[in-house]
Amino acid sequence: MRALLVRDVMATDVLTIEPSLPVDALYESLPEGSEQRRQRLYPVLGDSQFDLLGAHERVLVEERHRERPLAPHRLVGSLGALLPTREPA
Secondary structure (H helix, E strand, O other), X not given: OOOOOHHHHOOOOOOOEOOOOOHHHHHHOOOOOOHHHHOOEEEEEOOOOOOEEEEEEHHHXXXXXXXXXXXXXXXXXXXXXXXXXXXOO
């Protein structure tokens, strides 16, 4: 059996976003075919890089964009659900 290292299966250069970024702005900032567009999760960080508030799933961002033009609100919460944002401490 071959051992897998974390660096072999996880990316370290990921797009992170601020909690104030509207979903439509996130979608528009992801150019078609870009590395960021292929990223599955977009971590939402608070005041520091260690303050993880939640994550946007790419598929939910794309679905919401297709459904209707989005008002400036946020999709932050647990994976697979659209939940209210947890404010930074």
